[in-house]
Amino acid sequence: MFVMHGKEVLERLDEFVRPQHTALVLVGMHQAGHLDRSIARSDGDPAGPTASLPRTVRLLEGARDAGVTVVWVRHAPVALGEATSDLGLELPAALAARPGDVEVVTSRVNAFLGSDLLVTLRSRGVRCMVTAGLATEGYVQATADAAVQRDFYSVLAEDCVASFVPGLHTAALAMLRNRCEVHQSTELLSIWAQSAA
Amino acid sequence: MIADSQGGAGCGSFSLQRERTAVVVVDVQNDYYSLDGALAPSQDFSVMGASVQPQIDLLSAATDTGVLVVFVRAVGSMGHPTTSATKILERVRSNQSYAFDTPEWVVEGTWGSEVLAEVRAAAPQGVEVVKNRTSGFLNTNLDLVLGAHSISTVVVTGMATDGCVAATVRDAADHGYRVVVVRDAVGSYRPDLHAAALEIFADRYDVRSSAEVIAQLTTHDAPVPQEA
Numbered sequence: 001m002f003v004m005h006g007k008e009v010l011e012r013l014d015e016f017v018r019p020q021h022t023a024l025v026l027v028g029m030h031q032a033g034h035l036d037r038s039i040a041r042s043d044g045d046p047a048g049p050t051a052s053l054p055r056t057v058r059l060l061e062g063a064r065d066a067g068v069t070v071v072w073v074r075h076a077p078v079a080l081g082e083a084t085s086d087l088g089l090e091l092p093a094a095l096a097a098r099p100g101d102v103e104v105v106t107s108r109v110n111a112f113l114g115s116d117l118l119v120t121l122r123s124r125g126v127r128c129m130v131t132a133g134l135a136t137e138g139y140v141q142a143t144a145d146a147a148v149q150r151d152f153y154s155v156l157a158e159d160c161v162a163s164f165v166p167g168l169h170t171a172a173l174a175m176l177r178n179r180c181e182v183h184q185s186t187e188l189l190s191i192w193a194q195s196a197a
Numbered sequence: 198m199i200a201d202s203q204g205g206a207g208c209g210s211f212s213l214q215r216e217r218t219a220v221v222v223v224d225v226q227n228d229y230y231s232l233d234g235a236l237a238p239s240q241d242f243s244v245m246g247a248s249v250q251p252q253i254d255l256l257s258a259a260t261d262t263g264v265l266v267v268f269v270r271a272v273g274s275m276g277h278p279t280t281s282a283t284k285i286l287e288r289v290r291s292n293q294s295y296a297f298d299t300p301e302w303v304v305e306g307t308w309g310s311e312v313l314a315e316v317r318a319a320a321p322q323g324v325e326v327v328k329n330r331t332s333g334f335l336n337t338n339l340d341l342v343l344g345a346h347s348i349s350t351v352v353v354t355g356m357a358t359d360g361c362v363a364a365t366v367r368d369a370a371d372h373g374y375r376v377v378v379v380r381d382a383v384g385s386y387r388p389d390l391h392a393a394a395l396e397i398f399a400d401r402y403d404v405r406s407s408a409e410v411i412a413q414l415t416t417h418d419a420p421v422p423q424e425a
Contacts, residue, residue, distance in 0.1 A: 004275065004285050004289075005275050005276050005280070005285065007281070007282040007285060008282060008284050009283075009289075010282070010283045010286070011286065035403050037400070038401075047261065068233065078395065087229065088250070090286050093293075108371040109367065109370070109371055110367060110368065110371050111252075111373075112373075131249075137397050137400070138296060142367050142371070145331070145363075145364060145367075148331070149285070149330040149331050149332060149335055149336075149364065150330075151281040151282075151283045151284065153283055153286075163264050165400070168396065168397055168398065168400060170393075171393035171394070171396045171397050172393075172397060173217065174390060174393045175359045175390055175393055175394060175397075178294070178360075178387070179360075
């Protein structure tokens, strides 16, 4: 942490993701109701997304053990009869909300728009948002970048995000490295495990 | 309507209704573009430099045909009232990664924060919108200005392709606008991220050249405006 212009600025990962002020925000983690082009496309390859899910489960479990706020973003259309798509792959049973978790519904790609996400995070004193889920160039990029703009420390769990198009995952990740703090889930789990001990 | 369901539409027929279209010029300001500005001299200007004339040409066409032009200007500084702790961190980090040789840029009220003169002159009737964050829509009156003119399509130019342009484009789609990104009229100090952003844009928005957009704005048989 350093002080500049009268403000305390956090600068290390363990400062950013302190459980007391951190939320793990999971996007795209539901079967139906998807509105974004990045989900279940006809030219998509589910291999990357499927491979990311066990790591996301471990990240979720570590977050819960440490007392990190868990937020599930569910996408649902506002217009009656609006066409939606299904995720197109099976989610592990462990990737499900439990009592104490928060659910936010949005009709936009950016989870902060058309939802209560901002006031939900602020009312819980959240200063840092860790983003995980699908798909990298869709909900993930829009939401993680929106968090930066809304003055959250924005951390991306690099190995817990994926896309149905590998090239777009690479492109989005390159852009996100220049905007967010991008880290492997093992680094986050290590910090959370020490705080839970 | 979720505008991004239009998908990648860079091929096939392309048409614009002048009365429902606005050109949104993102952060084309002296500090970013002028060789007398705070940042441009220390950076890779190859992509940015090439994007200036296409913008002038496009804005001239928009002015000639009465199309709304909006200049979005980023304004901020380390001590600005909207500068948060995370914004300070962002500025410190980007100062390091880009090797800017100055701690301040686009300071409110300075020449550096003004729109690049030759671009501003190409659309004298252009409206200015000031922002303090990456997206042209976040806590600004951009949506009000566009709505007041019944705009349904935003044609986006400016910088950075991977930063403020990308954020503005995503928010435009989420606000229900059809998005057209002008491929040769956007730029970044990072050619690699410029390319990455264009790759994503091409998949979900209409990416066109300035020549294609100009042709649409200046066609004399533009269709009668229809409900979107």
